[in-house]
Amino acid sequence: MNCEKARSWILLEQSDELSAMNSRRLARHLAVCKDCSRYRNDVLRLTRLATEHLPAEEPSEEAIHRILDSAEKVRPGRLIRYQWFAARAVAWAALFVAIVGGAILLMPEQPEKRAGPEHNLSAIMAIVDENPPEEYHSRDAASRLEIERELGRHLLRIEGLLDEDLMAEVLL
C-alpha cells in the first residue's frame, strides 16, 4: 500500500467508512510507516482541536420558535385537510344516525300478525259453507279454480307455510 492511499484510508477510517479488512491493512501499514502514523496522529489532534475550539454556538430560542411558528403556516394544508376530513366524518356519522333514528321513529306500525290457524280454519269452513258441492260443481272452471286456490291458501297457512312465493309455487 502506498502512503497516498493510506492517508485517504486514515480519513475514511475516522468517518467509519473503511471496511474491517481495509482497516486491518491500514493498521499493518501504519505499523511500519512512521510518516503515515504521524499523519494519523496529526489528523486526530486537529480534529479534536477544531471540535473543542470552533465556536460551539447554537441558534437563539427565538430563531427556533420562529421555525416552529412558521411550520404551522408552511404546512397548513395537511393540518386543515386533516381537520376537514375529521369534520366531514363526524358530519356523515351524524347524518347517518339522524336518518336511521328518523326512519325508526317514523316507521309505520307493524301490520297485525297474520291470522292464526283457528282463523284460517273458520275461513275454510266459511268457503265450504258458501260453496256446497252441488253449487261448486255448477260453477264454471274459473270460479272453481279461484275457490280451490283460496282453500289451498288457507290450508297452507294452517301448516305454517307463510312464504308467499312458496305458496304460489305450490298452488301453481
Added chain:
Amino acid sequence: MTEASDSELVRRYRNGEIGALDSLVRRHQKSLFGFVMNMVRDRSAAEDIFQETWLRALRGIDAYRDGNFGGWLVKIARNIIIDRSRKRQPELCLDTEDGEGRTRIENTPDPAPDPATSAEFSDVGRMVLDAVSKLPPDQREVFLMRVEAGLSFREIAKIQRVSINTALGRMHYALARLRPVLSAQASALTGSAQRGGQAS
C-alpha cells in the same frame, strides 16, 4: 426508552405532529448552526440561513427519503449560502467559473472571525478559528461538514457533486493548512509550562 429516529420524527411531522418537528430542530441545531456559523461567521446571517434552511426543508419534506437527515439539512444550508453569494454577485451563476477558474462556492467570501467572538477564545482557539476561516471555501466546507456536521466523505462528495477522492483531497489540503496550528499549540503549551515552572 430509545429515541425516535429522524425518519420516525419526519413521519410523525408529516402526519401533523408539530412536537416531532421541535425534537428534530433541537437534535440538529448544534451541528447545522455550527456549520452555517463557521461558513458565514456572522451570527445574524447564520440565524437567517438556519431558519431558511428549516423552512425550505419543511416545504420539501415530502421529498425527503430515509437517509441522513442532518446531511440533507446541510445540503439545503449550503445551497442557501451559495444563493446568497449569487445575489451579492448576480453576474455569476453557480456553475460558471471566474477568470481564475474558481467556482461559485469558491467565491464565497472568507469569513473573517468576529473580533468579539475571537476575544472570548484562548490563543489556541483563536488560532484554530483563524486558520479555518482562512481555508479556501471548498476546503473549509469539507472540513466543517466533516468536523461540525459529522457527515461522511461519501455524503460530502454527494453534496459537493464531486468524487469521493476529490472530497478526500480537499480534506487533506485543509488539514495541511491547519497543521501549523498544532505547532503553535505545542509552542503555547511549552511556553505555558515554562512560565508555570518559573513562577513556581
